[in-house]
Amino acid sequence: MHEFSICQSVLEQVEQMTRRQHARRVTRIVLSVGPLSGVVDVLLQRAFDALRLGSVAETAVLDIHTSAVIVACPSCKKESRVPTNRLVCPHCQQWQTTLVSGDELVLLRIVFAPNTLSDNGHSVENEHV
Amino acid sequence: MCNTCGCDANDHQHKHHAPSALVPESAELYTAILQPDEIVAARNRQQFEHHRVLVVNLMSSPGSGKTQLIEQTIQTLNDEITIAVIEGDLDTENDALRIRRHGVQAEQITTGTACHLDAAMIETVLPRFSLDTIDILFIENVGNLICPACFDLGQDVNVVLLSVPEGDDKPEKYPVMFRAADLMLITKTDYLPVATTFSIQRATQSFRNVGGRAPVQELAAPLDRGVSAWIDWLLSAYAQKFTVLSTPSPSETADAPPKC
Numbered sequence: 081m082h083e084f085s086i087c088q089s090v091l092e093q094v095e096q097m098t099r100r101q102h103a104r105r106v107t108r109i110v111l112s113v114g115p116l117s118g119v120v121d122v123l124l125q126r127a128f129d130a131l132r133l134g135s136v137a138e139t140a141v142l143d144i145h146t147s148a149v150i151v152a153c154p155s156c157k158k159e160s161r162v163p164t165n166r167l168v169c170p171h172c173q174q175w176q177t178t179l180v181s182g183d184e185l186v187l188l189r190i191v192f193a194p195n196t197l198s199d200n201g202h203s204v205e206n207e208h209v
Numbered sequence: 210m211c212n213t214c215g216c217d218a219n220d221h222q223h224k225h226h227a228p229s230a231l232v233p234e235s236a237e238l239y240t241a242i243l244q245p246d247e248i249v250a251a252r253n254r255q256q257f258e259h260h261r262v263l264v265v266n267l268m269s270s271p272g273s274g275k276t277q278l279i280e281q282t283i284q285t286l287n288d289e290i291t292i293a294v295i296e297g298d299l300d301t302e303n304d305a306l307r308i309r310r311h312g313v314q315a316e317q318i319t320t321g322t323a324c325h326l327d328a329a330m331i332e333t334v335l336p337r338f339s340l341d342t343i344d345i346l347f348i349e350n351v352g353n354l355i356c357p358a359c360f361d362l363g364q365d366v367n368v369v370l371l372s373v374p375e376g377d378d379k380p381e382k383y384p385v386m387f388r389a390a391d392l393m394l395i396t397k398t399d400y401l402p403v404a405t406t407f408s409i410q411r412a413t414q415s416f417r418n419v420g421g422r423a424p425v426q427e428l429a430a431p432l433d434r435g436v437s438a439w440i441d442w443l444l445s446a447y448a449q450k451f452t453v454l455s456t457p458s459p460s461e462t463a464d465a466p467p468k469c
Binding site: 082085086089090092093097101102103104108111116117118119151164165166167168175176177179183185186187188189190191192193194195 | 231232233234235236237238239240241242243244245246323324325327355356358359360380381382384385388417418419420422
């Protein structure tokens with residue numbers, strides 16, 4: 081359920097960056113979401129489909145990269161890919177591992193649409209500032 | 210701004226760029242999505258440090274004994290330590306009323322349908338407290354084993370409760386929540402004689418499997434069992450925070466709870 085507020089946060093940052101770059105529209109937003117971030121990609125996508133309407137990302141694609149859960153073992157020094165609910169070292173069973181990746185919730189990249197003259201005309205008409 | 214091409218030029222004599230020339234193709238970022246929340250959480254944390262308040266975020270399923278734990282703590286520490294409470298629930302003031310009966314200030318946040326508390330909600334109620342007079346502030350999060358784990362409120366420690374009737378495999382079912390714990394408290398152990406499928410050892414193992422490194426304690430509040438171990442842990446968390454604060458070192462900024 082909190083995917084809505086998280087998506088809102090993504091869109092706020094996207095709007096801000098779009099203004100800063102003098103762009104009008106965004107064609108792609110790339111996120112990295114770890115399985116241990118507590119965010120479900122399908123729900124985030126659904127929230128995006130509702131919230132993008134009327135935003136600079138109205139026609140954008142939301143590209144969610146799911147990172148792997150990787151732990152580092154302090155005993156055998158190996159890094160291993162593990163399931164989300166078993167962060168124990170699969171080689172030596174050490175449980176005091178360190179998470180290397182898997183809990184990210186990161187905005188990686190925004191792709192902007194080139195401004196067209198009609199974009200500019202449109203934005204001037206609707207200029208609020 | 211030039212109304213023709215949207216660029217920053219103020220004189221209208223400039224040569225217009227090709228429409229796309231001003232806009233970069235993309236922006237490569239690597240920013241935390243919850244950065245706006247983290248900024249508010251950091252503001253809260255600063256206030257708590259300034260007023261020397263230890264903030265304990267209690268998280269668990271509904272009905273696992275969070276309010277009872279606070280009541281028990283108040284009864285035990287009443288004369289030595291000033292406690293205050295922020296209660297988070299979807300609706301009702303029931304929990305705040307329970308706490309106020311003990312003469313302790315409790316502010317209720319009703320979230321409507323929101324599944325967690327966030328840093329901004331906490332910031333909004335903080336002016337109702339006189340933080341200088343408070344030693345420990347409990348935040349009783351919305352009963353939910355999923356969402357609250359993802360939102361930093363500015364707390365010092367997370368205590369996650371797992372009550373015996375819930376079953377001993379909950380950590381592996383909700384790894385994000387249990388991974389965030391600085392203490393896992395197995396509550397309602399007075400039910401152990403009838404909850405024959407629950408094993409303390411399995412619950413602890415389940416917690417270790419999801420990367421839980423924190424201590425595990427048992428508590429049977431009505432029987433007063435395990436209360437003193439909990440109080441010791443709480444007071445040592447308080448002492449640790451303020452010893453660290455009085456001798457700050459640049460490497461100790463990692464005091465914040467783990468981000469999820």
